[in-house]
Amino acid sequence: EDDVNGDDVVSAYVDHLVAHQQVGLVALYTSHINDPATKRRKYVHFMKEVQDPEDRQTCIDLAKKHFGDEDQVFQITTTTVDTIRKENSPSASGAGAGAASSMFARTETVEGDVQATNDAIGE
Numbered sequence: 001e002d003d004v005n006g007d008d009v010v011s012a013y014v015d016h017l018v019a020h021q022q023v024g025l026v027a028l029y030t031s032h033i034n035d036p037a038t039k040r041r042k043y044v045h046f047m048k049e050v051q052d053p054e055d056r057q058t059c060i061d062l063a064k065k066h067f068g069d070e071d072q073v074f075q076i077t078t079t080t081v082d083t084i085r086k087e088n089s090p091s092a093s094g095a096g097a098g099a100a101s102s103m104f105a106r107t108e109t110v111e112g113d114v115q116a117t118n119d120a121i122g123e
Contacts, residue, residue: 027062
């Protein structure tokens with residue numbers, strides 16, 4: 001139970017860092033969340049909010065540094081791409097679809113997204 005309570009505290013602080021656009025600190029604090037699903041969900045939410053391409057690359061680099069697990073970083077990156085693609089699909093509705101399209105440049109093919117993800121994490 002202590003891990004869950006600790007994750008709740010760290011998760012709340014990560015939300016605060018995201019809200020205040022503290023790009024350099026989000027990966028560090030997210031890495032201290034014990035539950036892998038919560039960690040992934042928090043970082044995907046954060047990555048969706050990052051608009052600047054250089055900041056996006058910095059986020060990926062910091063995740064590699066602080067998470068210590070390239071598979072986890074790959075999962076986060078691909079989940080972010082998948083989530084944004086779904087939000088930008090013709091069937092998506094609501095404000096989220098428009099907001100996501102302004103944050104990441106869309107590619108026309110899944111292969112392009114996968115290659116961009118692999119390039120971003122250095123594979």
